[in-house]
Amino acid sequence: MTRRIVIVGAGIVGSSLARELAGRDGCQVTVLDRSPAGRLHGSTGHAPGYIGVLGETPVLTELARATVRIYRSLGDDAPGRARPGGGAGFEETGCLEVATSPAAYGTLRRRAALAREAGLAARLVDAGEAAALAPRLVDPATAVAGLHFPGDGTARAGLLTAAQRRLAEAAGAEFADGTEATGLEIRAGRVHGVWLADGTLVPSDDTVLASGVWGPLLAARAGVELPLTPVSHPYVYGGPRPARHPRGPFVRWPGRHVYARDHGDRDGIGTYAHEPRPVAPADLGVRAEEPWPGGQFDGAVAAALALLPPAHRFAPDVRLNGVFSVTPDNMPLLGPFEGLPGLWSATAVWVTHAAGAAAALAEAIDGGEPGPAALAPDRFAGEPAGELRRRALGHYNDIYAAG
Ligand SMILES: Cc1cc2nc3c(=O)[nH]c(=O)nc-3n(C[C@H](O)[C@H](O)[C@H](O)COP(=O)(O)OP(=O)(O)OC[C@H]3O[C@@H](n4cnc5c(N)ncnc54)[C@H](O)[C@@H]3O)c2cc1C
Structure with missing residues (x-):
């Protein structure tokens, strides 16, 4: 049976996830992004690209370690001059x-x-x-x-994103550039698709918000609070x-x-x-x-x-x-929304953690693995939004330690 996976966002997180899932048995991957082809209008297009493996928590360190391993392996697939200690x-x-x-x-x-x-x-x-x-x-x-x-080390996030997109496309993923997602189709308490600005419905079995700082907007339209x-x-x-x-x-x-x-x-x-x-x-x-x-x-x-x-x-x-994005505990929002089956978050993820986070999420989506509980997107459920925002902003000055 085919499993239709729609990823909203083709920044480094969405592209990493598409590469992970494309070509897996039965997975049909579509990535939507409103940026025009070849442009990265999200945070990925701006990151100066510091990658520090040591995080303040073991889960962040493990995500970064996995990420560096994957970025290094992309050397032959990224255009440009290969560099010592890694790919382009x-x-x-x-x-x-x-x-x-x-x-x-x-x-x-x-x-x-x-x-x-x-x-x-x-x-x-x-x-x-x-x-x-x-x-x-x-x-x-x-x-x-x-x-x-x-x-x-340092990452050229644009090259790493493009390299992963090419690998995902080669394995069968489809990327729809210039395509804005405007809402989620919810029936019987489950997400069944993504509505586009032109009124088209893209049906899905799994929908992943990889839409960076814009994640809360789409989530809110589904009645879900994303604490970012x-x-x-x-x-x-x-x-x-x-x-x-x-x-x-x-x-x-x-x-x-x-x-x-x-x-x-x-x-x-x-x-x-x-x-x-x-x-x-x-x-x-x-x-x-x-x-x-x-x-x-x-x-x-x-x-x-x-x-x-x-x-x-x-x-x-x-x-x-x-x-x-900042979050109340300086950690990504990665995993399923327990209250809304069919919807997943891959937001508040840094370049430093993107490929490792995508690998963990792909195992959760495709392999039924639980995914890191410390990163569950609804781990703050029930706490007042204003308080969560205050805590998130309080961590802004500590970001140097996040990786
Ligand atoms: C100045 C700056 C410095 C940074 N420094 C570092 C650093 O040194 N190290 C590090 O690891 N990280 C750094 N970061 C953070 C890092 O850039 C981000 O965490 C990371 O790029 C997020 O990737 P993403 O794919 O989740 O989001 P994005 O790159 O923002 O991609 C999200 C995509 O979703 C698309 N989208 C959103 N809503 C919709 C919609 N409704 N329909 C269709 N498409 C939609 C957007 O067009 C966008 O392309 C920095 C960021 C900035 C801005």
């Missing part, structure tokens, strides 16, 4: 976490112990070695110590400079809520050190991007840039105010 889409640059105070050094020591428990390579280094590992990004005058994760809060987040790029290979490690300052990346021919820096800026789902446009608000974001970016060595501080050339 994943580059094993390593990650360096830097402390600029004794308290932050305490955090690094705690994370070094967590890494050991998880069996991940990680090494505490002194300030001099930290600066030698990332001379453009680490200022030896302010660094106290560092924690180096050699197996972490879209927030906007600043990331800026410097102007082009001579390219350097290999690229240096991704750098994070956990105590300062700042991270920076060597993009090869330019540098970039992002910061969480500002009041969280939620975006009401109803106010979202079709892109996961908001206008640059100035004010608080300018101040936070200036403070972030001051962490770089004076010679390498840059004037922002491109300012991005991207939108992604």
Whole structure:
């Protein structure tokens, strides 16, 4: 018997899931996305692509570990130059976490112990070695110590998404670009299909919301509350400079809520050190991007840039105010909605966890495996929406630890 699986969203999560499910016995996979062909209007199109395997919980670490394994295996299928330690889409640059105070050094020591428990390579280094590992990004005058994760890396999320889409299509999945889902068909307490903007019904046995920050909108039309809060987040790029290979490690300052990346021919820096800026789902446009608000974001970016060595501080050339999801416990919403059979969530998932999350969800959909209970999308059922939103926003500044 054919099982019709409709995935709403062709970002890195929907494309990873399509690759997992396409070609499995009896599975017919259709992916709907309102973005035009070849464009990623969701968060995936904006992520600078830090992949840190060590999460704050074992379930996140396992998802990230599985994800990196899969991204590495995509090397031959992604266009572009293959890179050391992975395919074109994943580059094993390593990650360096830097402390600029004794308290932050305490955090690094705690994370070094967590890494050991998880069996991940990680090494505490002194300030001099930290600066030698990332001379453009680490200022030896302010660094106290560092924690180096050699197996972490950076992702080109667009390439990884395209590679997985190609594999899914080759295995029989159909992608409908420029196609907006406007509602769910519910009969006898079960989801039976997805309504499109042109009034067509796409019948389904299983419907997966992989629609990122827009997930709550479609869920609400089915009477389901998805406890995900879209927030906007600043990331800026410097102007082009001579390219350097290999690229240096991704750098994070956990105590300062700042991270920076060597993009090869330019540098970039992002910061969480500002009041969280939620975006009401109803106010979202079709892109996961908001206008640059100035004010608080300018101040936070200036403070972030001051962490770089004076010679390498840059004037922002491109300012991005991207939108992604936060949840009340900083974890994805992954699995079935117990109260509405036929509907699944694959939302609030980072690039860092996307392929591993897709593998776990595919096993739940196709293999009847239970899926990680800690990630069940209705785990907050019964709690007031305002309180959940408050908790989610409270985690915004801790995101550096999420992976
Ligand atoms: C500035 C920024 C920095 C980030 N940094 C990192 C990082 O360093 N590391 C990391 O791991 N993650 C990072 N993230 C988070 C990461 O980008 C996202 O978690 C991830 O890309 C989400 O993927 P997705 O496929 O779930 O969602 P999306 O990429 O948003 O895809 C959802 C898709 O659903 C489609 N869609 C929505 N509603 C409908 C509808 N009704 N009908 C049809 N289609 C619909 C959209 O068009 C979209 O293409 C960052 C995000 C931003 C914005």
